[in-house]
Structure formats: C-alpha cells, structure tokens
Amino acid sequence: xxxxxxxxxxQTPLYSLHQELGAKLVPFAGYLMPVQYPLGxxxxxxxxxxKAGLFDVSHMGQVRLTGKNVATALEALxxxxxxxxxxxxxxxxxxxxxxxxxxxxxxxxxxxxxLFLVVNAACKAQDIAHLQKHLADQCxxxxxxxxxLLALQGPLxxxxxxxxxxxxxxxxxxxxxxxxxxxxECFVTRSGYTGEDGFEISVANREAEGLARxxxxxxxxxxxxxxxxxxxxxxxxxxLYGHDLENDTSPVEASLLWALSKxxxxxxxxxxxxxxxxxIMAQMANGVSRxxxxxxxxxxxxxxxxxxxxxxxxxxxxFVTSGGFSVTLNCPVAMGYVQTEFAQVGTKLQALVxxxxxxxxxxxxxxxxxxxxxx
Amino acid sequence: MxxxxxxxxxxxxxxxxxxxxxxxxTDFAQQQLGDLVFVELPELGxxxxxxxxISVVESVKAASELFAPVDGTIIEVNEALExxxxxxxxxxxxxxxxxxxxxxxxxxxxxxxxxxxxxxxxE
Numbered sequence: 001x002x003x004x005x006x007x008x009x010x011q012t013p014l015y016s017l018h019q020e021l022g023a024k025l026v027p028f029a030g031y032l033m034p035v036q037y038p039l040g041x042x043x044x045x046x047x048x049x050x051k052a053g054l055f056d057v058s059h060m061g062q063v064r065l066t067g068k069n070v071a072t073a074l075e076a077l078x079x080x081x082x083x084x085x086x087x088x089x090x091x092x093x094x095x096x097x098x099x100x101x102x103x104x105x106x107x108x109x110x111x112x113x114x115l116f117l118v119v120n121a122a123c124k125a126q127d128i129a130h131l132q133k134h135l136a137d138q139c140x141x142x143x144x145x146x147x148x149l150l151a152l153q154g155p156l157x158x159x160x161x162x163x164x165x166x167x168x169x170x171x172x173x174x175x176x177x178x179x180x181x182x183x184x185e186c187f188v189t190r191s192g193y194t195g196e197d198g199f200e201i202s203v204a205n206r207e208a209e210g211l212a213r214x215x216x217x218x219x220x221x222x223x224x225x226x227x228x229x230x231x232x233x234x235x236x237x238x239x240l241y242g243h244d245l246e247n248d249t250s251p252v253e254a255s256l257l258w259a260l261s262k263x264x265x266x267x268x269x270x271x272x273x274x275x276x277x278x279x280i281m282a283q284m285a286n287g288v289s290r291x292x293x294x295x296x297x298x299x300x301x302x303x304x305x306x307x308x309x310x311x312x313x314x315x316x317x318x319f320v321t322s323g324g325f326s327v328t329l330n331c332p333v334a335m336g337y338v339q340t341e342f343a344q345v346g347t348k349l350q351a352l353v354x355x356x357x358x359x360x361x362x363x364x365x366x367x368x369x370x371x372x373x374x375x
Numbered sequence: 376m377x378x379x380x381x382x383x384x385x386x387x388x389x390x391x392x393x394x395x396x397x398x399x400x401t402d403f404a405q406q407q408l409g410d411l412v413f414v415e416l417p418e419l420g421x422x423x424x425x426x427x428x429i430s431v432v433e434s435v436k437a438a439s440e441l442f443a444p445v446d447g448t449i450i451e452v453n454e455a456l457e458x459x460x461x462x463x464x465x466x467x468x469x470x471x472x473x474x475x476x477x478x479x480x481x482x483x484x485x486x487x488x489x490x491x492x493x494x495x496x497x498e
Contacts (some may be wrong), residue, residue, distance in 0.1 A: 042412075042461075301415065327435065
C-alpha cells in the first residue's frame with residue numbers, strides 16, 4: 001500500500017539519513033517526511049526544550065527575489081514593512097488575498113542583494129505562481145530547489161552552532177548571516193518554529209547530509225521529527241497554515257496584529273497597498289466578529305482540530321483549529337477561533353468531543369514561554 | 376499459561392477461563408500509535424457489542440478508537456491508565472484496558488491465535 005505512494009512522493013536530501021536513523025516516514029505535503037524517530041514524539045519534544053533538536057524542513061519552499069525595487073514590489077503582496085527591513089534581518093509575513101484572508105505565512109529575509117523567502121511546503125506551488133503573477137515583471141524569482149533547510153532548535157542550539165561557526169554567537173533573534181558551518185557555506189537565520197532559541201540553516205542539497213551528520217555528532221543534538229515540531233509550535237502558540245490560518249481567516253481574526261507593520265497601517269507612512277488591504281484595514285478600524293485564542297481543556301482528554309466549541313447554552317460559538325497534548329505541561333492544549341464576545345481570557349466554554357462536552361477555558365498564548373535569544 | 380487471542384483491530388483478548396476476558400492493545404498497535412497521552416475508559420456496567428467503540432486511546436498526534444472484539448459487559452477498567460497512559464507504551468501486553476464479562480464465550484472462537492495475528496502484522 002505504502003510502496004505505491006512512495007513512487008510519487010518527493011524525498012529530501014536527508015532521506016537516506018532518516019532511514020538509517022530509523023525514522024517513521026509519512027507522506028506530508030508531497031514529501032515522504034520523518035514524523036518521528038525511535039526516540040518518540042514525547043522524548044523528541046522534551047529534548048528540544050532541554051537541549052537541541054535538529055529538524056529536516058527541506059520540504060519548505062526557499063525562494064530568492066532579485067531586482068532593483070524588489071522590496072517595494074513584495075510589499076504589494078504582504079501587509080508587512082519590507083522596504084525598511086534592515087539588511088540581514090528577517091521578518092514574519094503573510095500573503096493576503098482579495099478577501100483579506102491569508103494565502104500562506106512566510107519568512108522574509110533581507111539578504112542584501114536579494115530577498116530570501118521561506119514558504120510552507122503545502123503552499124509552495126501556489127505561492128510561486130502568486131509571485132510570478134504579480135512580480136515577474138519587476139524582479140527575478142528563483143526557486144531554490146537545490147537547497148535543503150535544517151532547523152537547529154533548543155536552549156543549547158546557540159552553544160552547539162558556535163562550536164562549528166563562532167560568528168553565529170553574534171547573531172540575535174531574527175537576524176541572518178552567511179556562515180561556514182564545519183566548512184560548509186550556509187545561509188543562517190536565528191529563528192525557528194518551536195518557541196526556542198535556534199537557527200534555520202539553508203544549505204546546498206549535496207552538503208546537507210554532511211552538515212546534519214556533523215551537528216548530530218554533538219552529544220546535545222538529536223534528530224527530531226515533524227510530530228514533535230507540531231507539538232512544540234502548538235505550545236509556543238504559533239500558527240500552522242491550513243489549520244490556524246486559512247484563505248478565509250484574516251490576520252486580524254488570527255490575532256496576528258503584531259505582524260501587521262506600523263508603516264503599512266492606516267496611519268503609517270505607506271498605508272495599505274497590498275492585496276486585501278481595504279478589508280484588513282477596515283477590520284483593524286472596526287474590529288472582527290471572531291478571534292483566534294488559546295484554549296485549555298480541563299482534565300486530560302485532548303481536544304483536537306475540528307472540534308466545535310459551545311457556550312453554556314449549547315450554541316456553537318467557535319471551533320478548534322489545533323489541538324493536542326502539551327508534553328512540557330503534561331496536559332492537553334488547543335487553539336481555535338471563537339466569537340469575539342467569548343475571546344476574553346478566563347471565559348469558560350465547552351468543546352464537543354465524540355458527543356461529550358469537555359470544559360475549556362480561554363487562556364493566553366503561548367502555553368510555554370518563548371525563549372528567543374535577543375542578546 | 377492463559378489463553379491470549381487477537382483481533383484484526385490490533386487488540387489482545389486474554390481468556391481468564393471464568394467467562395471474563397481482559398482486553399488491551401497489541402505491541403504492534405502501541406508502536407503504530409506512538410507515545411500515548413490519554414486513555415478514555417468506559418463506565419462500569421456498559422454493555423458492549425462487537426465492532427462498537429468501547430474506548431479511545433490518544434497519542435500526542437491522534438486519537439484511535441478501541442472496538443469491542445466480543446459481546447459483553449464492562450466489569451472493570453484499568454484505572455492506572457488514567458494517570459499513566461504511557462504504561463501501554465512500556466508494556467502493551469501487561470497493561471490491559473478493560474475487563475469484560477462475556478455474553479457468549481464462543482465469541483472467542485472467532486478471534487485469531489498468535490500465529491495468525493503475527494502473519495497479519497507482517498503483511
């Protein structure tokens with residue numbers, strides 16, 4: 001059954017290493033990806049929170065935009081300040097649609113000569129087509145299929161990387177640098193998707209396995225699968241596109257106001273000017289009818305994606321978009337959307353799970369404190 | 376030595392020889408599920424029918440139903456699993472989930488022996 005899938009699924013440059021390490025490989029966004037290693041999701045999760053985890057995220061899309069006015073051009077697609085993004089700095093951004101919804105979330109780095117974008121694997125083809133449609137006449141768009149992406153995440157990530165590349169110690173959260181890591185040229189950002197300090201390392205496909213093996217040789221580093229990546233990002237309150245963010249959820253509804261740069265707001269120096277700006281700016285002025293919030297199920301039963309949320313009159317007032325088990329806190333945690341009048345921290349609600357009502361409380365995100373290195 | 380049978384749903388059923396059975400999930404199932412974080416235990420006295428959901432075991436990633444392999448009544452649940460669902464990961468065959476009083480002991484004849492089950496999981 002699986003073998004017929006494997007023919008059409010893509011592999012990352014670390015595929016044989018995953019097999020060698022005993023990974024459980026599953027189809028994900030068109031790739032055969034490691035969901036876990038023999039350590040298991042719980043121990044992988046805790047290892048990342050305590051030491052350093054290495055993730056293969058080569059399925060994600062890496063794109064280079066080159067051109068004279070590339071920053072201005074990209075601002076037509078994202079509600080984020082790209083023009084004044086300092087050199088070798090990274091910023092979180094969103095591709096918006098005409099309805100003010102989110103097509104994808106992405107990372108944008110000003111690499112000096114070009115902009116470096118990292119987009120979600122499942123949205124990669126759509127995003128590249130979107131860039132080509134809107135920006136092809138203004139800049140060169142290169143899809144970096146020849147590069148792998150590794151993430152080194154955890155409180156010891158900085159110490160580990162500094163052994164290979166001492167200059168990495170000067171980097172702070174959301175900065176970028178070209179580094180020689182164990183003699184291999186890498187484009188590195190100090191960022192990630194776990195809530196921990198760490199790095200995302202873009203490296204040529206042919207060098208990826210050598211780099212991974214070098215990092216794994218450090219006692220502090222374990223290979224971590226996508227299962228723990230998901231449980232780590234949920235604890236950190238980070239959105240997963242396709243679950244917490246969708247074409248029909250706006251950044252305002254998604255409680256991502258912080259990602260909407262001041263300069264692009266109504267009272268900013270370059271207000272609007274991106275797809276869906278009218279809708280999003282009206283929402284910022286007038287408010288929205290639903291919001292993304294953190295939900296803490298009381299008890300031990302996990303409440304998962306898709307569960308309906310009801311008030312004490314049994315009216316459906318929202319739904320869960322991500323839910324699972326916090327390994328760090330040893331309890332279930334969830335995120336979802338509820339009508340704004342129920343979005344206040346402390347509000348008591350219930351989720352419907354297998355026809356049973358599970359009591360929930362609206363809580364502040366993140367569930368686990370983010371631990372970024374800010375110098 | 377007690378008599379252990381298996382279902383196609385990856386459960387083991389231990390015949391206690393007194394008209395009752397213990398039901399758990401197999402090591403194969405435990406490995407497939409990964410780290411368990413929650414086991415939903417049914418209420419005592421619940422009547423169960425073959426093929427119906429009797430419990431749910433949840434890993435970090437997903438929830439999976441446990442289906443009744445026999446007809447009967449739940450007479451005991453393994454309460455230790457409420458606090459320590461990971462006991463099943465540690466030893467799936469030693470940590471039963473429910474104890475059932477059989478309605479019809481001949482239900483056991485329809486279940487697989489160890490060899491047949493091993494063949495199933497090696498496919």
